[in-house]
Amino acid sequence: MMALLTVTDIVNTACAKIGEEPPQSLTDDLGGGQSASLLYEAVVDFNLGLQPSGFHFAREVRQLSRLTGVTAYTGYDYVFEVPGPHDGPPVFLTDDPSDPGRRYDRYVLTAGRVHASDDPLYAMVKFRPDPHHWTGTFRMATISALAAEMAMAIASDRNTMQIWHQVAYGNASDNFRGGQIRAALTEDGFANPPRRIAVADNPLERSWRS
Template sequence: MVLLDDEIAIVNAACALIGEDAIQSFDDDDGGNSGAGLIYGMVVDFNLGIQPAGFQFAREMRQLSRIDEATAFTGYTYVFDIPAPYTGTPVFLTDDPSDPNRRYQAFILTNGQVHASDDPLYAMIKFRPRPSQWTATFRRATVTAIAAELAFSLASDRNSRNDLQQMAYGSSIENYRGGQMRAALSEDGFSNPPRPTGTANNPLERAWRG
């Protein structure tokens, strides 16, 4: 059994869906196909972005890195880097990672850095995980979506592309959240339920709760 645990295996599963030969690498100089690698990255990043808060398998808490020599021009005390690799902006910040409902809101995000007056701080960030970390439902939708792009890229088959895209994402009115992707989003919803809006730093709430 072939395990879909790396990028090449995912692309080759997509090639199999459309009857194309498997590729050996994403390196043109090594007889591979760099275009397939670009399509892989484009589709995976797009699919991860369909879940704004990040799929559970594609996000994690990280401590922000304070830049000692930096001066915050925004009036805050500290400047922090967000530890790489990550994609997009942080889902949320917190000053207490032990409290899953706590949110830190007294900050500014500018030029890819966080300005704030408290240290330490932590951020829930999104990243592109390896295929071995994906759920089976996300993997299925992503393989189909990659196959759709390869059908057009390798064979100029627009009809197959449209059919596969509809299989992966549903109809156009579903905003890419139907089809196989709906199953991935539903599965993620059970493991990553919404939490209440973070108001723990609100002085009125603290006073009301005593």
């Protein structure tokens, strides 16, 4: 049975790409470990953000947590917390998680909380998964991108940084959607079913369902 990939494995592979010794520990900054860990988090979060709807391995539906004793000053009845950990605002809200095409839009998102008058509600949220959940294409693009950042941070080698940055993201005209990350985005696109036209999203339909 193969061992699960860890953050250390990703950092070590990135170091190997640029011919640098990996840090002994990601929690000890004497050998650059904490800096490597911070770079890892920044690169992974950026790459995950390149898919606005969330990579399929880095998103999930969670029920919102209704808060008690909190007044919704926006005029809605309830205030909900978005369960964490998660990255950024919810991709979408729904009051029926069994219907993939159903979207809930009668809410206000303020200060990281959802104000609405329906309960229960559910949110598709994005989060940072452990490396063993990544696809091979996303893993390779992230390792190359991390190698670029570490080439500059460890060796101040701008040429090597530019080489691996281009491998990961393509040319400047690709707007961070070329190179290896394009393969990851393309692969993930097949995991996202096409949205149907919301022909049923009208007052009569909503009234019937309520």
